Amino acid sequence: MDIKTPVIILNVKAYRESSGAKDLELAKICKAVMDETGVSIVYCPQQVDLAWVAREVAIPCLAQHADPYSPGSRTGSSVLESIKDAGAVGTLVNHSEHRMLVSDISEIIQKAQTLDLFTVVCTNNTPVSKAVAELMPSSIAIEPPDLIGSGIPVSKADPDIVSNSVNAVKNINEDIVVLCGAGISTGEDVKAAIELGAEGVLLASGVVKARDPKRVLEDLATGI
Ligand code: G3P
Numbered sequence: 742m743d744i745k746t747p748v749i750i751l752n753v754k755a756y757r758e759s760s761g762a763k764d765l766e767l768a769k770i771c772k773a774v775m776d777e778t779g780v781s782i783v784y785c786p787q788q789v790d791l792a793w794v795a796r797e798v799a800i801p802c803l804a805q806h807a808d809p810y811s812p813g814s815r816t817g818s819s820v821l822e823s824i825k826d827a828g829a830v831g832t833l834v835n836h837s838e839h840r841m842l843v844s845d846i847s848e849i850i851q852k853a854q855t856l857d858l859f860t861v862v863c864t865n866n867t868p869v870s871k872a873v874a875e876l877m878p879s880s881i882a883i884e885p886p887d888l889i890g891s892g893i894p895v896s897k898a899d900p901d902i903v904s905n906s907v908n909a910v911k912n913i914n915e916d917i918v919v920l921c922g923a924g925i926s927t928g929e930d931v932k933a934a935i936e937l938g939a940e941g942v943l944l945a946s947g948v949v950k951a952r953d954p955k956r957v958l959e960d961l962a963t964g965i
Contacts, residue, residue, distance in 0.1 A: 944961075
């Protein structure tokens with residue numbers, strides 16, 4: 742499974758502003774902006790809403806996390822087969838708010854390949870981006886944890902971490918899509934990220950906590 746790049750990936754996390762009917766509403770807004778602008782947008786609903794949102798809204802959905810287990814007696818787990826059955830096109834992996842062991846990251850990537858699921862592995866610095874690239878994920882999203890939720894865009898606060906990660910990953914495999922995230926909230930932030938070599942952005946609070954999410958998304962799309 743591929744995702745059209747450049748891309749805006751909205752991760753709604755577990756905010757009150759993105760729960761239940763509000764999750765569905767945000768997905769519909771993303772779909773409307775995608776149709777209006779032609780810009781590729783991918784949606785990461787709350788895990789409990791994944792199947793419902795993926796069924797109700799014609800927008801590519803990613804799970805926010807996947808567990809490295811086979812189907813079976815794994816109460817409360819999100820196994821890749823069920824994520825696929827729910828209608829997702831892939832999953833985030835190792836988000837800084839849901840860190841994983843390298844062995845588990847590798848397990849998820851390999852299994853996702855057999856299920857034709859897209860993997861976006863989140864990393865916190867360039868050495869980790871380089872190490873994860875060796876595992877051949879579909880995509881790597883560099884996100885310095887200290888900037889997450891700060892409203893200070895990584896593309897401006899720490900441009901080197903973006904360009905260095907792009908170069909390190911592409912030196913290992915040109916096909917790995919490199920994204921960046923943390924503090925992204927305007928079209929200008931997106932444009933700066935792409936000028937640094939990123940093929941898209943991963944964001945959350947700039948849209949989820951906005952008074953007018955649609956207007957923010959339309960502005961973000963101008964940066965693509
Ligand atoms: O998954 C993206 C997220 O960690 C970035 O958060 O709120 O800085 O856009 P935010």
